Amino acid sequence: DGGITQSPKYLFRKEGQNVTLSCEQNLNHDAMYWYRQDPGQGLRLIYYSQIVNDFQKGDIAEGYSVSREKKESFPLTVTSAQKNPTAFYLCASSLSGAPNEKLFFGSGTQLSVL
Amino acid sequence: DQQVKQNSPSLSVQEGRISILNCDYTNSMFDYFLWYKKYPAEGPTFLISISSIKDKNEDGRFTVFLNKSAKHLSLHIVPSQPGDSAVYFCAATPLDNNDMRFGAGTRLTVKP
Numbered sequence: 001d002g003g004i005t006q007s008p009k010y011l012f013r014k015e016g017q018n019v020t021l022s023c024e025q026n027l028n029h030d031a032m033y034w035y036r037q038d039p040g041q042g043l044r045l046i047y048y049s050q051i052v053n054d055f056q057k058g059d060i061a062e063g064y065s066v067s068r069e070k071k072e073s074f075p076l077t078v079t080s081a082q083k084n085p086t087a088f089y090l091c092a093s094s095l096s097g098a099p100n101e102k103l104f105f106g107s108g109t110q111l112s113v114l
Numbered sequence: 115d116q117q118v119k120q121n122s123p124s125l126s127v128q129e130g131r132i133s134i135l136n137c138d139y140t141n142s143m144f145d146y147f148l149w150y151k152k153y154p155a156e157g158p159t160f161l162i163s164i165s166s167i168k169d170k171n172e173d174g175r176f177t178v179f180l181n182k183s184a185k186h187l188s189l190h191i192v193p194s195q196p197g198d199s200a201v202y203f204c205a206a207t208p209l210d211n212n213d214m215r216f217g218a219g220t221r222l223t224v225k226p
Contacts, residue, residue, distance in 0.1 A: 099210070
């Protein structure tokens with residue numbers, strides 16, 4: 001079954017701690033994305049990558065970092081610099097990254113601060 | 115700066131009736147519009163889209179209407195079914211750069 005797998009489903013972060021959210025896809029898509037969802041708001045783009053070893057900042061990249069060493073994987077690190085990390089995080093992919101392509105989403109990771 | 119707005123957080127309709135979900139946008143550079151559907155504990159899935167050169171796109175029970183002059187689009191579901199109960203997100207993007215914007219979503223409940 002092709003799809004996007006996010007792990008873990010739930011994650012807790014202590015003050016000053018960095019945490020990493022995993023995102024893997026077996027759809028052979030070139031482009032991958034990370035979005036953040038807060039209550040009452042639309043999804044906001046954190047980072048996206050259209051090709052291995054290259055990525056661009058979205059609207060709210062501050063306090064986050066990503067890597068794209070393999071086509072299948074796009075992990076997101078929430079650093080201690082992100083002062084309000086509690087949110088629902090969604091990873092997505094698309095075939096080539098063209099603006100009008102539909103996105104395929106994972107099931108999300110809920111991050112909370114202890 | 116919410117460029118895409120879904121002003122109704124929730125909507126409840128009776129099974130068999132029409133569901134109409136609305137979406138407004140402010141950026142005249144948006145050229146392509148999409149609707150996604152999200153069930154609890156799952157990621158959003160693509161439902162239907164429309165290009166700005168069209169004013170209507172239909173796929174089975176789902177029809178999206180676009181009114182560019184009013185910067186408004188709507189999703190019609192006819193007839194509504196209990197399995198349609200989900201959160202529906204509207205999204206919009208220009209075609210010359212990767213800048214897709216999402217609305218906050220409307221929770222649709224279809225009652226049997």
